[in-house]
Amino acid sequence: MASCRRMLLKVIILGNSGYVNRKFSNQYKATIGADFLTKEVQYEDRLFTLQIWDTAGQERFQSLGVAFYRGADCCVLVYDVNVMKSFDNLNNWREEFLIQASPSDPENFPFVVLGNKVDVDGGNSRVVSEKKVKAWCASKGNIPYFETSAKEGFNVDAAFECITKNALKNEPEEEM
Amino acid sequence: MQETEIHDLSDDADYAASQQQGSASMMRCESGKRSSSNEPEGAEVVYMKDNVTIHPTQFASERISGRLKLIKQSSSLFMTWIPYKGQSTNARLSEKDMNLYTIRAVPFADVRSIRRHTPAFGWQYIIVVLSSGLAFPPLYFYNGGVREFLATVKQHVVLLRSAEHANVFLVNDFQNPLQRTLSSLELPRAVSLSIVPSTPVSGGESASQENGERTDVDVLDGSPSIRQFYRRERQKVHDPARDISMQLLEKFSLVTKFAREATSQLFWETPSNAFSLFERGSSNLSAIDSSQKPRDDVLELPVPVPPDPLELDKLSLAWGKPRQPPLGLEEWATFLDSEGRVVDSKALRKRIFYGGVEHKLRKEVWEVLLGYQSYESTYAEKEYQRSNRKTEYEIIKNQWQSISPEQEKRFTKFRERKGLIEKDVVRTDRSISFYGGDGNANLSFLHNVLLTYSFYNFDLGYCQGMSDLLSPILFVMEDESESFWCFVALMERLGPNFNRDQNGMHSQLFALSKLVELLDAPLHNYFKQKDCLNYFICFRWILLQFKRELEYDQTMRLWEVLWTHHFSEHLHLYVCVALLKRYRGKIIGEQMEFDTLLKFINELSGHIDIDVTLRDAEALCLCAGENGSACIPPGTPPSLPREGGFLFNSELDDTVL
Numbered sequence: 053m054a055s056c057r058r059m060l061l062k063v064i065i066l067g068n069s070g071y072v073n074r075k076f077s078n079q080y081k082a083t084i085g086a087d088f089l090t091k092e093v094q095y096e097d098r099l100f101t102l103q104i105w106d107t108a109g110q111e112r113f114q115s116l117g118v119a120f121y122r123g124a125d126c127c128v129l130v131y132d133v134n135v136m137k138s139f140d141n142l143n144n145w146r147e148e149f150l151i152q153a154s155p156s157d158p159e160n161f162p163f164v165v166l167g168n169k170v171d172v173d174g175g176n177s178r179v180v181s182e183k184k185v186k187a188w189c190a191s192k193g194n195i196p197y198f199e200t201s202a203k204e205g206f207n208v209d210a211a212f213e214c215i216t217k218n219a220l221k222n223e224p225e226e227e228m
Numbered sequence: 229m230q231e232t233e234i235h236d237l238s239d240d241a242d243y244a245a246s247q248q249q250g251s252a253s254m255m256r257c258e259s260g261k262r263s264s265s266n267e268p269e270g271a272e273v274v275y276m277k278d279n280v281t282i283h284p285t286q287f288a289s290e291r292i293s294g295r296l297k298l299i300k301q302s303s304s305l306f307m308t309w310i311p312y313k314g315q316s317t318n319a320r321l322s323e324k325d326m327n328l329y330t331i332r333a334v335p336f337a338d339v340r341s342i343r344r345h346t347p348a349f350g351w352q353y354i355i356v357v358l359s360s361g362l363a364f365p366p367l368y369f370y371n372g373g374v375r376e377f378l379a380t381v382k383q384h385v386v387l388l389r390s391a392e393h394a395n396v397f398l399v400n401d402f403q404n405p406l407q408r409t410l411s412s413l414e415l416p417r418a419v420s421l422s423i424v425p426s427t428p429v430s431g432g433e434s435a436s437q438e439n440g441e442r443t444d445v446d447v448l449d450g451s452p453s454i455r456q457f458y459r460r461e462r463q464k465v466h467d468p469a470r471d472i473s474m475q476l477l478e479k480f481s482l483v484t485k486f487a488r489e490a491t492s493q494l495f496w497e498t499p500s501n502a503f504s505l506f507e508r509g510s511s512n513l514s515a516i517d518s519s520q521k522p523r524d525d526v527l528e529l530p531v532p533v534p535p536d537p538l539e540l541d542k543l544s545l546a547w548g549k550p551r552q553p554p555l556g557l558e559e560w561a562t563f564l565d566s567e568g569r570v571v572d573s574k575a576l577r578k579r580i581f582y583g584g585v586e587h588k589l590r591k592e593v594w595e596v597l598l599g600y601q602s603y604e605s606t607y608a609e610k611e612y613q614r615s616n617r618k619t620e621y622e623i624i625k626n627q628w629q630s631i632s633p634e635q636e637k638r639f640t641k642f643r644e645r646k647g648l649i650e651k652d653v654v655r656t657d658r659s660i661s662f663y664g665g666d667g668n669a670n671l672s673f674l675h676n677v678l679l680t681y682s683f684y685n686f687d688l689g690y691c692q693g694m695s696d697l698l699s700p701i702l703f704v705m706e707d708e709s710e711s712f713w714c715f716v717a718l719m720e721r722l723g724p725n726f727n728r729d730q731n732g733m734h735s736q737l738f739a740l741s742k743l744v745e746l747l748d749a750p751l752h753n754y755f756k757q758k759d760c761l762n763y764f765i766c767f768r769w770i771l772l773q774f775k776r777e778l779e780y781d782q783t784m785r786l787w788e789v790l791w792t793h794h795f796s797e798h799l800h801l802y803v804c805v806a807l808l809k810r811y812r813g814k815i816i817g818e819q820m821e822f823d824t825l826l827k828f829i830n831e832l833s834g835h836i837d838i839d840v841t842l843r844d845a846e847a848l849c850l851c852a853g854e855n856g857s858a859c860i861p862p863g864t865p866p867s868l869p870r871e872g873g874f875l876f877n878s879e880l881d882d883t884v885l
Contacts, residue, residue, distance in 0.1 A: 080655045085767035110692045112728045119764045
């Protein structure tokens, strides 16, 4: 019974990356409040359902997070490699999430960072170097990092597999 | 129809006595004897009930109380209802009104049917339908006694329970022998109900409570567990459901003049099938939501669903007026004087409340409704205002248009704000042809108005959701400056929803939780148990005023209705309650958790019938009355700001847009 329940993993997506939800959620309207979509992911011969939560992007709606982040298994922080401020905000998003979701073990709560829109302008408009972001990830307890292009679908599956793996990381052993 | 002049026997002393003593049975014996001597020769009063009341308007204060009698004269039975003299509770109800409603000796040969209505909460009433198809306005039995009335009728004329509708009794129905036979099988039940002796009670109020209590059991027969639940609910001392039931006792019976007309109209239209209209009404409702089936269907669900203390369907039938066609050009002209002023803004708002506005009139009417133009302005003044405002708009617009690309590079806040607007504009209502296609000029108008607004109100700035709110306004106005000023007026009402501290949203969500607690305690308890009392599930409903939930034209209809502020500034919160109540069976039956509930609510988008929902909301709003208003903290949006008060309580915060 326990393993049945574990099949569903709640993932929160946060960050100022713009069009991340176009590919992930197939919706063309700004998210108001919150919504989620589900995605089936196969990992180690098991099928998981990721419940991927998209909340209103603008920071003034953050007070809603308390309700929407509750029970999350993993938090995905997304930034736009072409916009420095979106990278600078990663720290805010991470801290805000930990405050709002108040997980039992904040130090080891699984995050994944996605650098999005690597395809824009053939990479020429990129302002955040891979080195810089990896250094930040290392300083926050080795957060896994992926570079993706939601538009092209580049690296998205690998990212989801990692998200699944990380979301499972905090689950107790008995469920396997 | 036989016109027998019956003297009005009820003088003031009589009425006063009935008020004091209250006991229906006592009144009957006492004054029955006295009055019978005054009836026409050979007539015998076989039934008399005081404090039988009609409600010509929607206001509780405007009621006409009177005495209902059954009179037997040479083997014919007549019904009369005579209002008490000088007892009109409101000066507006003239003597003429009272005469209009007086029922003078209707022979039962002319009566086709009697519909009995014994709601779980509120007063019992009957509607008497004549063979002609005409119906009398509902007669409310403040002191109970509907069963006694029917039992008495049955002693003198052939009265059969309709095979199709348990609460409809057919008078002298000899047309269908088979139906008659079948119906007869049900008669013992009707009789046994009707001969239950009324418990002698001393106060009029407790008499109606007593009746209400028995009615509960009546309505819920065949389901002991629900019945017990019901009893338990009602026994709680501070049960809000009980409070509201008291409220309902006071207010439920407000049948409007309109309702009366509508009732007769219904019966006129299809005299052969009068009540099927009611039934059709409710089957429409169930077509929208399959969960709104009778209780035995609910029992199939894994979890028993506590009954709705207000029974929304019945409530809407009794309260929510049928929607009217939208206000058209000709009728609109009747609201204006020769120079274009709105003569009676209250009447106009009421009219729009019940039907909305035809699309071609929207531009003109919305400007006034939103407060951009004044009701008192003449055509010329409005034109002057337009021209002035256009200049003003161009000045503010020029503030950002004059920012050079070089300047922009050093103006992060502007860049970010502009970026956010650009991002949202291209994903606003693109499926509508007005905003569809690449390079659509209307997208530029959206962008310009939003960016100009963020300069007009720099503290509030741009916030996600604003593009959704502007979209229908631009669609209607088709003009940048006009749209801008209407949007400004709309944000006067809704601006606090976008404040950084979200105080506007939080006070509305709080009010919503209080309203649900008041109007549906079992549902409130369910949300409490599931930790959903923050009502974030309804966040989008409120922030965007249902814009994402409705078809585009339905959104416009709802908005103009909300903007009238007829009955309440906060009708949108009652719309929320109406929707939650409509789906309560599904929500509780399927034991939805926060996430499934959010998904369910988000996916109601496109499946909401706004006319039905508005009727429900109106009914809930009226029946919540003062208690409902008390749930809503002062200043909750979209209350217009108090004069000289704050507009937007924004905090200045440099780290965010």
